[in-house]
Amino acid sequence: AQSVTQPDIHITVSEGASLELRCNYSYGATPYLFWYVQSPGQGLQLLLKYFSGDTLVQGIKGFEAEFKRSQSSFNLRKPSVHWSDAAEYFCAVGPLTGANNLFFGTGTRLTVIP
Amino acid sequence: ETGVTQTPRHLVMGMTNKKSLKCEQHLGHNAMYWYKQSAKKPLELMFVYSLEERVENNSVPSRFSPECPNSSHLFLHLHTLQPEDSALYLCASSRGIGLDEQFFGPGTRLTVL
Numbered sequence: 001a002q003s004v005t006q007p008d009i010h011i012t013v014s015e016g017a018s019l020e021l022r023c024n025y026s027y028g029a030t031p032y033l034f035w036y037v038q039s040p041g042q043g044l045q046l047l048l049k050y051f052s053g054d055t056l057v058q059g060i061k062g063f064e065a066e067f068k069r070s071q072s073s074f075n076l077r078k079p080s081v082h083w084s085d086a087a088e089y090f091c092a093v094g095p096l097t098g099a100n101n102l103f104f105g106t107g108t109r110l111t112v113i114p
Numbered sequence: 115e116t117g118v119t120q121t122p123r124h125l126v127m128g129m130t131n132k133k134s135l136k137c138e139q140h141l142g143h144n145a146m147y148w149y150k151q152s153a154k155k156p157l158e159l160m161f162v163y164s165l166e167e168r169v170e171n172n173s174v175p176s177r178f179s180p181e182c183p184n185s186s187h188l189f190l191h192l193h194t195l196q197p198e199d200s201a202l203y204l205c206a207s208s209r210g211i212g213l214d215e216q217f218f219g220p221g222t223r224l225t226v227l
Contacts, residue, residue, distance in 0.1 A: 004156070036218075041220065042220050042221075043118065043120075043204055043206075043218030043219045043220045043221055044157075044204070044206075044216075044218040045218070046215050046216075046217075049215065090157065092157075101159055101162070101170060101172075102157075102159065102216070103156070104156045104157035105156060106154060106155060106156050
């Protein structure tokens, strides 16, 4: 069965510090992987996606993620966090073909302290 | 601004009321989606429409009734809801179904009393 696990419910980092948000997936085929961000009162915005090629993908707002097939992981990173990065982050996995049925994790809430 | 708007942004209704949520996309997309976002639970896909035809219905109770009159508009009609239906309801659209990025609206925060 398809599933996405985000083991960290809440993370607090200092502004300027590095960030890594974890995502592990279970999927029966080659996955299509996403990271979305949701600011308070807003819908989800796509940060980056991976479906083939270079396993290190660059996204918007200075984020990157690395796909590691052996670990079934797709962790999100940012070298230096800004206060505006405080939000909820969702990892999702979907099929390469067929209906766009994405499976989302439960999210990680990021707090940034000065 | 993602090009997907939802109204109302907040809705409080009793269990015997009938209400509708509206979603409109200004992106020229052909696919639209309804998701339910509850606290501490993964985002749940409810319905998918492609070119106004429903292509996915993930075992959603019949008290939720979607309608897609054209590729720009999507409605979710609500009747005799339960308190556990209180959640954030998100609409999204994409160019097509498959690999295309989904663009989300800001959601409707629904409270059922």
